[in-house]
Amino acid sequence: MKSMKNTKGSFFEYLLVILAIGAATGIFIPLRSHFAEGQWALIYLMIVVIVGSVSGFGTALLASVLAFLSWNYFLIPPYHTFFVNEPKNIIFLFVFLFVGIIVGFQTAKLRKLAQAKALHEADKLKSTLISSVSHELKTPLAAINATITNILSEEIEWDKEYVRSELETVTDDIKRLGSSINSLLDFSRLETESWRPQKQAYELNEIIGSLSANLPQKDRERLDVRIPEEFPSLLVDFDQFLRLLQNLVENGLRYSEITEKVTVKAIERKNELLLTVEDRGPGIPEEEKKKVFGKFYRGRSSVKGSVGTGLGLAIAAEIVKYHGGKIWIEAILPHGTRMVISIPKTEK
Amino acid sequence: MSVPERSPRILVVDDDEKIRRALRSILSSRKYDVAIAEDGEKAIDAAIDHTPDLIILDLSLPGLSGIEVCKELRNWYTGPILVLSVLGSENDKVMALDSGADDYLTKPFSAAEILARIRALLRRTSKNILPAATISLKDMEIDIGRRTVSRDGKEISLTRTEFDILAFLSQNPDLVLTYKMIMEKVWGPDYIEDTRTLRVHVSNLRRKIEPNPNVPRYIITEPGVGFRFNAV
Numbered sequence: 001m002k003s004m005k006n007t008k009g010s011f012f013e014y015l016l017v018i019l020a021i022g023a024a025t026g027i028f029i030p031l032r033s034h035f036a037e038g039q040w041a042l043i044y045l046m047i048v049v050i051v052g053s054v055s056g057f058g059t060a061l062l063a064s065v066l067a068f069l070s071w072n073y074f075l076i077p078p079y080h081t082f083f084v085n086e087p088k089n090i091i092f093l094f095v096f097l098f099v100g101i102i103v104g105f106q107t108a109k110l111r112k113l114a115q116a117k118a119l120h121e122a123d124k125l126k127s128t129l130i131s132s133v134s135h136e137l138k139t140p141l142a143a144i145n146a147t148i149t150n151i152l153s154e155e156i157e158w159d160k161e162y163v164r165s166e167l168e169t170v171t172d173d174i175k176r177l178g179s180s181i182n183s184l185l186d187f188s189r190l191e192t193e194s195w196r197p198q199k200q201a202y203e204l205n206e207i208i209g210s211l212s213a214n215l216p217q218k219d220r221e222r223l224d225v226r227i228p229e230e231f232p233s234l235l236v237d238f239d240q241f242l243r244l245l246q247n248l249v250e251n252g253l254r255y256s257e258i259t260e261k262v263t264v265k266a267i268e269r270k271n272e273l274l275l276t277v278e279d280r281g282p283g284i285p286e287e288e289k290k291k292v293f294g295k296f297y298r299g300r301s302s303v304k305g306s307v308g309t310g311l312g313l314a315i316a317a318e319i320v321k322y323h324g325g326k327i328w329i330e331a332i333l334p335h336g337t338r339m340v341i342s343i344p345k346t347e348k
Numbered sequence: 349m350s351v352p353e354r355s356p357r358i359l360v361v362d363d364d365e366k367i368r369r370a371l372r373s374i375l376s377s378r379k380y381d382v383a384i385a386e387d388g389e390k391a392i393d394a395a396i397d398h399t400p401d402l403i404i405l406d407l408s409l410p411g412l413s414g415i416e417v418c419k420e421l422r423n424w425y426t427g428p429i430l431v432l433s434v435l436g437s438e439n440d441k442v443m444a445l446d447s448g449a450d451d452y453l454t455k456p457f458s459a460a461e462i463l464a465r466i467r468a469l470l471r472r473t474s475k476n477i478l479p480a481a482t483i484s485l486k487d488m489e490i491d492i493g494r495r496t497v498s499r500d501g502k503e504i505s506l507t508r509t510e511f512d513i514l515a516f517l518s519q520n521p522d523l524v525l526t527y528k529m530i531m532e533k534v535w536g537p538d539y540i541e542d543t544r545t546l547r548v549h550v551s552n553l554r555r556k557i558e559p560n561p562n563v564p565r566y567i568i569t570e571p572g573v574g575f576r577f578n579a580v
Contacts, residue, residue, distance in 0.1 A: 213568055213578065238572070239571060
């Protein structure tokens with residue numbers, strides 16, 4: 001009923017107003033002798049305000065008129081006539097109309113503002129999407145193109161070793177391109193809800209094993225995993241959880257010194273399972289802690305010139321949500337970041 | 349590796365010209381004999397004409413789909429089929445394996461990856477090579493005949509089932525082994541076990557053989573499908 005489409009409200013909303021006033025009046029009639037007419041007017045006024053604030057201008061107007069008529073017809077003696085024995089009661093009609101118009105008008109204005117803001121947000125997201133995508137896809141592509149065309153140029157006889165090392169950088173760029181494309185695909189699959197989790201019981205170390213196998217050798221040695229002996233299995237979508245942990249671990253690896261470890265820990269609580277990924281990087285400033293889960297947000301604290309789509313943590317947050325869990329960031333002193341995932345414990 | 353009398357013949361089925369060219373170049377430079385088909389119908393004809401030792405089959409083909417081709421081939425073709433696909437979901441993998449594929453590789457892949465899979469598949473089906481009696485890995489030795497396993501010279505005690513699972517996995521390195529395949533091997537075709545039972549055994553096995561059970565290196569989980577033994 002809180003239609004965002006227009007400010008006038010749908011046919012359905014008008015019908016609902018008629019039904020609401022009718023139902024309220026039906027309840028009030030048997031009680032009409034208990035309150036004075038002025039008090040009934042206040043109760044009707046309350047309904048007008050509620051209608052105006054949830055629906056809008058047109059419905060509020062309708063509610064005012066209906067409320068006045070019902071009040072007059074059913075609740076002011078002589079009952080069942082529109083005769084107003086005390087002409088001062090006519091002032092209530094104006095109050096009803098006035099309140100209805102004001103509240104409805106304000107609601108409509110607020111709604112328009114909200115719509116404009118949502119549109120603006122969507123536009124902003126679109127333009128960040130385009131700039132992020134074009135940057136993330138074009139940069140490695142440009143590098144590949146430059147390298148290959150250079151090697152192909154005929155005027156120079158390249159040294160075999162040089163060609164080899166150049167081609168190795170091309171491979172790295174292609175990997176980067178591939179992982180950006182994967183991020184974008186995963187993200188759109190999650191956004192459109194076409195990546196539904198297929199949850200099964202897995203042990204955490206199985207997921208960690210695949211994660212480690214996907215990492216380059218030098219990063220594999222930086223991974224420090226601590227899982228308690230009797231840690232329960234997780235009811236999760238394997239691929240999604242792999243993606244989630246991979247994004248957190250890769251962030252940790254990327255944002256900390258090459259000599260520092262990234263630690264994955266598992267903690268069992270009474271009703272939840274906690275997974276933490278810790279790094280000894282510069283940490284995430286307090287004011288960025290919420291923003292980093294947003295789409296296309298890239299932390300400013302990157303030392304080595306940040307790469308990535310800025311989607312890693314947005315994807316992580318989305319996957320955690322799919323599993324009914326929570327994700328947040330804690331600071332490690334003197335410096336470092338602890339990403340914490342909490343997922344509800346499932347009975348065996 | 350022992351040298352076969354002739355180079356193994358590989359049929360590549362892919363509708364993309366660039367992939368075909370890359371695969372031809374990767375394979376023929378390693379002395380494989382390469383045949384090519386662009387679509388499903390041609391693939392079936394080529395399989396009949398060339399009798400390949402292995403077929404590399406792309407799943408997204410125009411006309412007859414890769415899955416259909418796979419089912420069709422399996423009516424008579426007994427050699428290994430390696431499926432290539434851009435789809436990476438569990439269902440696609442399970443579907444390909446159920447239609448008769450022996451393994452799958454997700455695009456994009458590296459030359460080293462596909463060559464390793466091809467070697468593993470040819471090794472499995474090769475009649476010249478008996479399954480190894482002992483398997484030596486970086487820090488582990490598996491003696492299939494004596495049914496012993498040792499890591500860094502120290503013997504590890506395994507239950508009968510755990511050893512059977514390890515023996516089967518390690519004799520088929522780098523290949524995906526489905527739950528069904530492993531259970532048939534370990535408990536026999538008539539014995540019906542729950543995959544959960546198998547998973548518990550594998551979990552215990554990991555705890556005993558993996559140098560760091562928190563980060564298993566030898567036995568890799570293929571979600572929803574089975575396990576893969578990583579020999580390197």
